[in-house]
Amino acid sequence: MASFEVVEICAGAGGQALGLERAGFEHALxxxxxxxxxxxxxxxxxxxxxxxxxxxSEDTWKPADYEGVALLAGGVPCPPFTIAGKQLGxxxxxxxxAWAIELAGVVRPRALLLENVRGLSMPRFAGYRQHVLDRLASLGYVAFWQLxxxxxxxxxxxxxRFVLVAMKPEDAPYFEWPEPAEHTPSVGEAVVDLMxxxxxxxxxxxxxxxSKIAPTIVGGSKKHGGADLGPTRAKRAWAEMGVDALGVADEAPLPGADFTxxxxxKLTCEMVARxxxxxxxxxWNFTGRKTTKYRQIGNAFPPPVAAAVGSSIMRAFKHVGVPQxxxxxxxxxIYRVLRESDGFVTFNQLVRAVGRPIDAPEIERRISLLSRDFHIEVNEDKALPSYxxxxxxxxVGQEDHDRHELFMKYQARIS
Structure with missing residues (x-):
């Protein structure tokens, strides 16, 4: 039987790893x-x-050593895209x-799987996403996004979770996003035995x-205090389900516990993991003290979701089904027409690219969003500017990028 190996970056405590293992992948690293x-x-x-x-850093590992691996996967950091943050991108x-996309050009995996927060799917990052698709196409991959x-x-x-899957052209026609499960338990069903x-x-x-579905578990960070179940809105949702979200308990309630x-x-780490x-x-067993365990659990990609996506990739590898x-x-x-031009692009060219009536303020707003992720040169010599x-x-791997200095400065609180 052929071995399908995976290299996983930003692996966390193993949520994605466990799911991919269930789907039939073996971890090379x-x-x-x-x-x-x-x-x-x-x-x-x-x-x-x-x-x-x-x-x-190549002091940690050497990507070229894993060239040709079946799958390159990872859950790269979410803060650049989270709706609750500054969305610095x-x-x-x-x-x-973006670096992980370039990494695919070095490792040359048969498939790429990256997951991130919903914020990456928002209009703010439309240009960023287009750049990713274009870059993957230039590397010889067909890419799919799905929330x-x-x-x-x-x-x-x-x-x-906003998930990116990219595959070689010979496998891509066989890839289909996984079908939903037949049943999802409520919070009460899932943890009543533990409670x-x-x-x-x-x-x-x-x-x-x-008897409801929980709000998103928030893992928190080293920068912001200990373990609790999220922001104010999430705490209200937890309270409606009878959960005290101001912290995590050391153990389940005792026989005579009174919560008047x-x-x-409160939930325990074991309940949160469930x-x-x-x-x-x-x-799966989590090491460390309570807050450490909670952060590992809360920041993970749920194993059943990883297993479902991994199984879809595996079926595509095996060319199961009818190609689509x-x-x-x-x-x-707007990003596309700017990228395809060697010079300045006029307002009218941008309007034609959008394919519908659009006014100057809207063009300026879209350009402003793009300028947060790309350098944009503006020429205002005429009545309407060109870009x-x-x-x-x-x-994307630059040795002189500001990322290195900032990473070293803030490394102790990156999680």
């Missing part, structure tokens, strides 16, 4: 910055090769998405109240 997450990976799979350090020192909800794959929380594990008599009644004046009990998709079918003609998707026509696309601002 897992690369991760955080020591605690590396400890967890080694604890669970001692046979895996785990490299700790800056994934973009290409100018955020944590942005490794996936964890709750569609048996995971009892929303957790939208009652110390004999708490209110567990069954609590489970009936918690509180929404209900809500994140770990279960008897996806058994794939239509290319255009994310930003010329310059260099991509993102880190």
């Amino acid at each position: 897992a690369v991760e910055l955080d020591q605690n997450a590396c400890n967890t990976l080694r604890e669970n799979r001692s046979e895996w090769k785990v490299a700790q350090g800056d994934v973009a 290409a100018t955020d020192e944590r942005d490794l998405f 996936l909800q964890a709750s569609d794959f048996g995971v009892p929380q929303l957790r939208p 009652g594990s110390n004999g708490w008599r209110g567990a069954d009644a609590w489970a009936k109240r918690a 004046g509180k929404p209900g009990p 809500i994140q998709g770990w279960s008897d079918d996806y058994d 003609q794939r239509e290319s998707v255009e994310h930003d026509p 010329k696309l310059g260099a991509f601002r993102a880190f």
